[in-house]
Amino acid sequence: MDEPETGIILWAIEWINENLTKLGATAVYTLFLMTIMGLLRGFIRKRRQHDEDSKQESSFRKLCKYESALDTLHKYGGSITANVLLVRSRVSVSTSKVRRALSCLTKRHPLLRTMIDRRKVYFDGKKRIEKYLKEMEVTNFAEHHLRLKATTADKWITVFERELQKQFPPKGPLWRFVMLKEQFDPEKKTYFNAFVLSTHFLICDGVSALAFFKEFLDYLNSEGQDVENETSFKLLPTFSNLIHHHASAKSLSALLDERAKTIIHKLFSRLQTKAQKPCKNIFTSKFSPVILKNPTVFKKTCILPMSLSKIEVNQLVRVCQKRQCTVHGAFTAAASIAMSVLLDDSDNEGFTTIPASVQINTRKYCSPVAKTCHLGCFVLNCSFESKAKPSAEFWEVAKYSSDAIHQAITEGKHLQGVRLNLPYSSQNIPLGELSNDDTVAGRTADLFNISNLGKYVNESFGEGEQPLSFAGFYHAVAEHNVGPVFSHNIATVNGTLFWGMTYHTNVVVDKVARNYADLVLATLKKAVEKP
Numbered sequence: 329m330d331e332p333e334t335g336i337i338l339w340a341i342e343w344i345n346e347n348l349t350k351l352g353a354t355a356v357y358t359l360f361l362m363t364i365m366g367l368l369r370g371f372i373r374k375r376r377q378h379d380e381d382s383k384q385e386s387s388f389r390k391l392c393k394y395e396s397a398l399d400t401l402h403k404y405g406g407s408i409t410a411n412v413l414l415v416r417s418r419v420s421v422s423t424s425k426v427r428r429a430l431s432c433l434t435k436r437h438p439l440l441r442t443m444i445d446r447r448k449v450y451f452d453g454k455k456r457i458e459k460y461l462k463e464m465e466v467t468n469f470a471e472h473h474l475r476l477k478a479t480t481a482d483k484w485i486t487v488f489e490r491e492l493q494k495q496f497p498p499k500g501p502l503w504r505f506v507m508l509k510e511q512f513d514p515e516k517k518t519y520f521n522a523f524v525l526s527t528h529f530l531i532c533d534g535v536s537a538l539a540f541f542k543e544f545l546d547y548l549n550s551e552g553q554d555v556e557n558e559t560s561f562k563l564l565p566t567f568s569n570l571i572h573h574h575a576s577a578k579s580l581s582a583l584l585d586e587r588a589k590t591i592i593h594k595l596f597s598r599l600q601t602k603a604q605k606p607c608k609n610i611f612t613s614k615f616s617p618v619i620l621k622n623p624t625v626f627k628k629t630c631i632l633p634m635s636l637s638k639i640e641v642n643q644l645v646r647v648c649q650k651r652q653c654t655v656h657g658a659f660t661a662a663a664s665i666a667m668s669v670l671l672d673d674s675d676n677e678g679f680t681t682i683p684a685s686v687q688i689n690t691r692k693y694c695s696p697v698a699k700t701c702h703l704g705c706f707v708l709n710c711s712f713e714s715k716a717k718p719s720a721e722f723w724e725v726a727k728y729s730s731d732a733i734h735q736a737i738t739e740g741k742h743l744q745g746v747r748l749n750l751p752y753s754s755q756n757i758p759l760g761e762l763s764n765d766d767t768v769a770g771r772t773a774d775l776f777n778i779s780n781l782g783k784y785v786n787e788s789f790g791e792g793e794q795p796l797s798f799a800g801f802y803h804a805v806a807e808h809n810v811g812p813v814f815s816h817n818i819a820t821v822n823g824t825l826f827w828g829m830t831y832h833t834n835v836v837v838d839k840v841a842r843n844y845a846d847l848v849l850a851t852l853k854k855a856v857e858k859p
Contacts, residue, residue: 391444391459391530392566398530398705399444399459402495404763405627405809407529410491411537412484413544414800415521421548421796426507426523427474429547433540438463438563439531439703443500461563464500474505481508481522485631491526492629492806502528520799529705534781534803535689536703538819541801542784543701549794561702570694570706571743609771610683611813612835614671617769619834627808627834632845635800638823644856651723656780657730658852660684663776663816664716664725666847670840672718679715685812686710686733687779688742710742711774722855763809769835774812779803781819802828808835814844 391399401407415421434440445462448455479487487506496502506524513520523544525537532540564570618625636644648655664682671680687707691698698706712732716725736742763770781803803817807830815830829848831841 388463389461389563389566391461392568394568395530395566395705396459399528401810402528402530405493405495406806406811408492408495408806409527409529409532409534409537409803410488410806411525411527411532411534411541411803412488412801413523413525413541413798414481414484415523415545415796416799417519417521417796418517419795420510420512420519421521423474423476423507425548429544430474430505432547433543436543436560437540437703438561440501440503442502442531442563444498444502444528444530446498474507477506477508479508481511481520484508484522484524485633487522487524488802488804489628489630491524492804492808494526496528502531529805531705532703533705533707534687534779534817534819535691535700535706537803538781538784538801538821539701540703545796545798548796564696564698564702564704567705570696570698571690609768609773609775609813610671611667611775612768612771615836615840617766617771617835618837619766619769623766625834627832629804629806629808629830629832630838630841631802631804632829632831632842633802634827634829634845634849636825636827640853640856641820641823641825644852647856648726651726653723653726653730654733656686656733656778657726658855659778659780659816659818660686660714660729660733661716661722661726662848662852662855663778663814664714664729665718665720665722665851666844667775668716668720669718669847670844679717679720682714682716682775683773684712684714685774685777686712687777688737689782690742707779708742709777710736712736712741722851726855769832770808770810771813771835772811776814776816777812778816779818783820784822798822800824801826804828804830808832814841816848 398407439461441463442461443464445460447458447460449458450456477487487508491504491506494504496504504526506526508522508524511520512518523541525532525540527537619627644658645655648658664684667682668680686709688710689706690708691700691702691706694706698704710733712735714725714729714732762768762772798821801819801821803819804815805811805817807815811832813831813835817828817830819826827849829841829845831838831844
């Protein structure tokens with residue numbers, strides 16, 4: 329039996345075995361079905377060969393089930409990203425130069441020229457939707473995308489949060505670009521600009537946004553020389569195909585015909601429904617969601633921008649190395665201890681279990697490798713549990729968190745969604761049902777998510793004697809309908825760490841969110857100052 333087939337069967341059997349007492353007779357039936365699947369090798373091989381023979385053109389391809397699920401999340405107000413680039417310069421930035429830069433970028437990256445073509449098809453008399461990435465017929469993308477705002481650059485948060493409210497039209501495009509009103513500082517004789525890029529998550533994650541802005545800034549600094557002649561990228565295969573060898577199991581849709589796939593999908597839905605407890609969030613259990621008290625509240629994702637200086641970042645790295653934990657573990661510890669303060673129960677003197685998740689960059693696991701300069705969504709959520717209490721020793725929690733995250737990745741928890749083509753497979757709750765559940769305000773079990781894009785140094789963003797220089801970057805995903813309570817989105821550029829924490833108006837009041845953000849930052853700084 330081929331390795332992908334063996335992987336999916338062994339994984340399924342292992343999952344059933346863990347929940348055998350809960351599943352009863354259904355599990356026995358499933359084990360029998362797994363055996364039948366093992367006998368389908370000949371058919372599977374022919375199916376795969378057919379798929380290879382019918383590969384899509386470079387400008388047109390079908391979405392895999394995992395990508396389709398990301399688009400389904402967009403239906404409920406999710407899968408929308410907002411990213412802001414802050415720039416200081418000695419010269420004014422003209423709109424014509426910005427348009428030329430956007431035109432150059434759309435020629436180079438095929439995903440910036442696509443739309444999602446949703447087609448109704450019928451199988452066994454039942455209607456379903458198949459989705460395809462398709463190149464748009466628009467020729468002047470710069471004119472199509474660029475929006476100019478009278479809002480001044482220093483008020484970028486208003487535009488940023490507004491962009492997270494806007495879904496993308498059915499006919500495309502899958503991104504927008506806003507240039508805010510330029511400001512001039514007469515004392516320093518410098519200009520300040522803010523550019524907001526919003527995208528469908530399917531075509532641009534946080535790393536992709538940084539790559540986009542790097543090319544954009546390079547173009548503005550180069551006056552267009554040698555940039556327009558750069559090689560254009562080809563449309564990559566689906567995410568499931570890129571990652572399947574690392575997941576050690578291809579998706580069920582790639583292995584089975586339509587009837588078998590339908591049977592398996594219904595069976596696993598039944599199995600997981602029996603074994604899974606209803607979604608419960610300990611934060612919303614303690615703090616009643618705002619929407620329960622105010623049903624007419626305007627739902628939106630809000631951002632609180634923070635930062636650490638180069639000196640603070642260097643100190644943080646040194647202390648983490650000394651304490652034998654990761655920087656990611658330190659952030660998790662700060663977020664967990666601050667959360668335990670909010671959830672503090674005087675009757676509970678022990679540690680509080682903090683359900684959380686981190687975003688894993690899968691680019692290096694893709695085959696072929698997806699480079700940093702490739703646009704797309706190459707991240708997977710990995711759930712884990714941290715433990716903390718207000719009086720906990722910071723570095724003990726940081727070490728525990730580092731180990732917990734490492735263990736979760738080692739066990740392949742971030743791959744569960746790909747194996748069954750469900751981004752929220754660990755929740756097993758229909759997105760529409762969760763988004764409409766006001767008792768938890770659309771919250772998953774996770775109290776927070778951390779996205780750390782890593783370090784980008786020097787040449788990445790125009791340091792040195794160049795007309796325009798990098799001044800800041802923040803990114804976020806719309807999660808006011810479905811998602812964790814808070815998200816921490818981090819990136820370190822040219823030595824400075826930019827940290828945007830998001831919260832949601834239908835979940836928590838502004839005062840509590842700001843109190844939590846201040847606690848996280850203060851907890852981290854205190855631990856670094858007195859290691």
